[in-house]
Amino acid sequence: MRDLEAVLSPAQQVSLVLLRTLIGWHFLYEGYFKLWRPAWSRAGAPLAAWSSSGYLHAASGPFAGLFHRLADSSWLGAVDQAVSVALVVVGLGLIVGLFTEAACIGALALLALFYVSAIPSAGVPQPSAEGAYLFVNKNLIEAGAVVVLLVFGTGRLAGLDRLRRPPRARAVRAEEAAS
Amino acid sequence: MNLTPEQQELGRRNFLKALAGTPALAALAAGAAFKGPVKGGPVKVGFIAPGSQGRVLLEQTDPAYAQVVAFCDINPASLAKADEILAKKGQPPARHYVEWKDMLEKESLEAVVMAPPLWMHADIASGCLEAGKHVLCEKMMAWDEAGCQRMLEAKRKSGRLLEIGYQRNYNPMYQAAYEGIVRAGQLGDVYHARIVWHRNGTWRRQGQPPSPDYDPSKWGYPDFDHLLNWRLFWKYSKGLYAELASHQVNIVNWFFGAEPQAVLSSGGVYRFPEGGREVYDHVYTLFEYPHGRTAVFTSIESNAYDHYYEAFYGTKATLILRGETEAYLFDEGGAARPTTVDVTPKGAGPALEASESRSAEAAGAARPGAPERIERVAAYRLEVSGFCAAVRTGKPLAGGPERAVGSAKACIRANEAVEKKTRLTV
Numbered sequence: 259m260r261d262l263e264a265v266l267s268p269a270q271q272v273s274l275v276l277l278r279t280l281i282g283w284h285f286l287y288e289g290y291f292k293l294w295r296p297a298w299s300r301a302g303a304p305l306a307a308w309s310s311s312g313y314l315h316a317a318s319g320p321f322a323g324l325f326h327r328l329a330d331s332s333w334l335g336a337v338d339q340a341v342s343v344a345l346v347v348v349g350l351g352l353i354v355g356l357f358t359e360a361a362c363i364g365a366l367a368l369l370a371l372f373y374v375s376a377i378p379s380a381g382v383p384q385p386s387a388e389g390a391y392l393f394v395n396k397n398l399i400e401a402g403a404v405v406v407l408l409v410f411g412t413g414r415l416a417g418l419d420r421l422r423r424p425p426r427a428r429a430v431r432a433e434e435a436a437s
Numbered sequence: 438m439n440l441t442p443e444q445q446e447l448g449r450r451n452f453l454k455a456l457a458g459t460p461a462l463a464a465l466a467a468g469a470a471f472k473g474p475v476k477g478g479p480v481k482v483g484f485i486a487p488g489s490q491g492r493v494l495l496e497q498t499d500p501a502y503a504q505v506v507a508f509c510d511i512n513p514a515s516l517a518k519a520d521e522i523l524a525k526k527g528q529p530p531a532r533h534y535v536e537w538k539d540m541l542e543k544e545s546l547e548a549v550v551m552a553p554p555l556w557m558h559a560d561i562a563s564g565c566l567e568a569g570k571h572v573l574c575e576k577m578m579a580w581d582e583a584g585c586q587r588m589l590e591a592k593r594k595s596g597r598l599l600e601i602g603y604q605r606n607y608n609p610m611y612q613a614a615y616e617g618i619v620r621a622g623q624l625g626d627v628y629h630a631r632i633v634w635h636r637n638g639t640w641r642r643q644g645q646p647p648s649p650d651y652d653p654s655k656w657g658y659p660d661f662d663h664l665l666n667w668r669l670f671w672k673y674s675k676g677l678y679a680e681l682a683s684h685q686v687n688i689v690n691w692f693f694g695a696e697p698q699a700v701l702s703s704g705g706v707y708r709f710p711e712g713g714r715e716v717y718d719h720v721y722t723l724f725e726y727p728h729g730r731t732a733v734f735t736s737i738e739s740n741a742y743d744h745y746y747e748a749f750y751g752t753k754a755t756l757i758l759r760g761e762t763e764a765y766l767f768d769e770g771g772a773a774r775p776t777t778v779d780v781t782p783k784g785a786g787p788a789l790e791a792s793e794s795r796s797a798e799a800a801g802a803a804r805p806g807a808p809e810r811i812e813r814v815a816a817y818r819l820e821v822s823g824f825c826a827a828v829r830t831g832k833p834l835a836g837g838p839e840r841a842v843g844s845a846k847a848c849i850r851a852n853e854a855v856e857k858k859t860r861l862t863v
Contacts, residue, residue, distance in 0.1 A: 291474070294474060294476055295474075295476075296476075296477065296478040296479075297474040297475060297476050297477065298474060298475045298477060298826065298829045298830045299474055299475075299830070300472040300473070300474070300475065300830055300831075300832070301826075301830075301832070302822070302823065302826025302827070302829075302830050302832040303826075304478075304479060304501045304502055304825075304826075304829075305474065306478075306501065307478070
C-alpha cells in the first residue's frame with residue numbers, strides 16, 4: 259500500500275480513484291434501473307419491466323446461438339435478475355472500494371459477456387446504436403479501464419479495502435511473530 | 438367554416454411556419470429529463486359507465502399506461518361491448534360491476550375513468566375521490582355549479598387528481614397553436630372568437646333494452662329510452678351546451694386566459710320536438726369576456742355545412758382550428774378583403790364553398806414540406822395517457838378541473854339565458 263502511494267503522485271491517485279468511481283456509478287445505476295423497473299420517466303413515459311430477452315435475441319457473433327437459446331429458455335427470468343444484481347454489486351464495490359479486485363473481475367466478466375454478444379464487426383453505424391465501431395466499442399474501452407483499476411489495486415489507495423488487513427501485511431506480521 | 442383547397446394549403450403552411458422555432462414545448466420536455474424515474478407499472482383503472490363515449494376512451498387506453506381491471510355499468514349491453522373492446526385489443530378481461538360503490542370496495546383501483554350521464558358526475562366523481570381514487574371524468578364537469586364545487590372540494594380534501602375529459606387540451610395541434618401562435622402574440626389583439634358546432638340530424642338514439650324486463654327505474658330513469666337518450670332530457674343533461682359548447686368554451690377560456698363574465702342566448706326545440714325531447718336543438722350564445730372580447734357560439738341540428746371549428750380573429754392574423762384535426766393561419770396583411778365565393782370541385786360534400794375568411798391569395802409565404810394531418814382520436818389516447826402519467830409521476834394535467842369549472846359555469850348560464858331570453862352574468 260505504501261509502495262503504491264509512494265510511486266504514484268497525488269494527481270495520479272485521485273485520477274485512478276475517480277475513474278473507479280465513475281465506472282462504479284455506471285454499473286450501479288445500470289443495475290439499479292433494471293431492478294427499479296417497471297417505472298415511468300418524469301416526462302410521463304412508462305418503462306416496462308426490464309428483460310434481457312430483446313438484447314439476447316439480437317445477439318450476433320460466435321456465441322449468438324447460445325444467447326438466442328438463453329433468451330428462449332425458462333432461465334430468462336433468473337438471468338435478468340442475476341445480471342441486474344451483479345451490476346449493482348459490482349457498482350457498489352467499485353464506488354466504495356470494497357473487494358475492489360473481485361468487483362473488477364466481476365465487471366470484466368460482465369463486459370466480456372456484453373462484448374461477445376455483439377462484437378462490432380460491421381464498421382458502420384447500426385440502427386440501434388450511435389456511432390460507428392469496428393471491433394473496439396465502449397464496452398471494450400470500459401473493460402480496458404477496469405483492467406487498469408485491477409492492476410493498480412485502487413481499493414488500497416482510497417476505499418473500504420484500506421480497513422481490511424492487506425494480505426501482504428498479514429504475511430509480514432506472521433513472519434515477524436515466528437522469528 | 439369551409440375553405441377552398443388553396444386556402445387550406447396556404448393556411449396550413451402559415452400555421453406551420455408560425456410554429457417554427459417555438460421552443461416552449463421542447464423546453465418543457467428537456468426540463469423534465471433531469472429528474473429520475475418513478476417506480477411503478479401501468480395505473481390500475483376501473484371504467485364507470487363505458488357507454489358510447491366511455492368506450493372511445495377505452496379504445497384509446499394504452500395498456501402501457503393503464504391496466505383496465507374492472508367495468509361498472511347499469512346497462513349490461515355496455516359491459517358486453519366494453520368486453521369486446523378489450524378482447525379485440527388482446528387484453529385480459531375486466532371484472533364486471535353494476536354499482537360503482539361495489540367496484541370501489543372490491544377492487545384495489547388507483548384511478549377511475551368515468552363517463553356516466555351528466556347528472557351523475559358530481560356524485561360519482563366526489564365518491565371516487567373521497568375513496569382515494571384519481572378521477573378522469575368525461576365532460577362537462579357537472580350538471581350544476583354546486584356539483585362542480587362539490588367535485589373540487591372532494592379533490593382538494595382527498596389530494597387526488599381530477600381531470601375533466603376535454604381532449605382538445607391534450608391535442609398537440611391545440612397545444613402548438615396556443616404556445617406558438619396565441620401566446621407568442623402572432624394573432625395580435627384578439628377581440629373576437631367564433632365557435633361553431635353544426636350538425637344535421639336528431640340527437641335521438643335508437644336501441645333496444647338489454648332484456649325485455651330491464652328496468653332502470655331504481656337508478657332514476659323511468660324507462661330505457663330515458664337512459665339511452667339521457668342527453669335529451671333536462672333532468673340528466675344540459676343539452677348542446679354541455680356536450681358540445683363546453684369543449685369549445687374551454688378552448689376560448691384557455692386561449693383568452695379568461696372566463697366569460699356574461700352570456701346572451703337564444704334557442705329552442707325547433708326541429709325535433711317528437712319523443713318528448715326537452716333540450717334545445719338550436720342554440721346561439723354570445724359569451725362576453727373581459728376587455729371587450731367576445732365569443733359567439735352557434736350549434737344547430739338542421740345543417741352540417743359548417744361542421745365544427747374554433748376561430749380566433751386577431752388584429753394581425755386569424756387562427757382557425759377545424760374539426761380537431763386541421764389548423765389554419767391567415768395573416769391580416771393590412772388590407773381588408775371582401776368575402777369570396779369559390780366553386781370548388783369536391784367529392785361527397787357541397788360543390789359551392791362560401792368563404793367569409795381570407796381568399797386563397799391572402800398574404801403569407803408558403804413553406805416547403807407537406808403538413809401532417811392530426812388524427813382526431815389520438816387526442817383521446819393522449820388524454821388517458823396524460824392522466825395516467827400525472828397519477829404516476831406528478832406530471833401536470835393538461836387541463837385540470839379549475840379550467841373545466843370555468844367552461845361549465847358559462848355553459849350552465851348560457852342554458853339559463855336561453856330559457857329566460859335575457860343576458861345573464863356568469
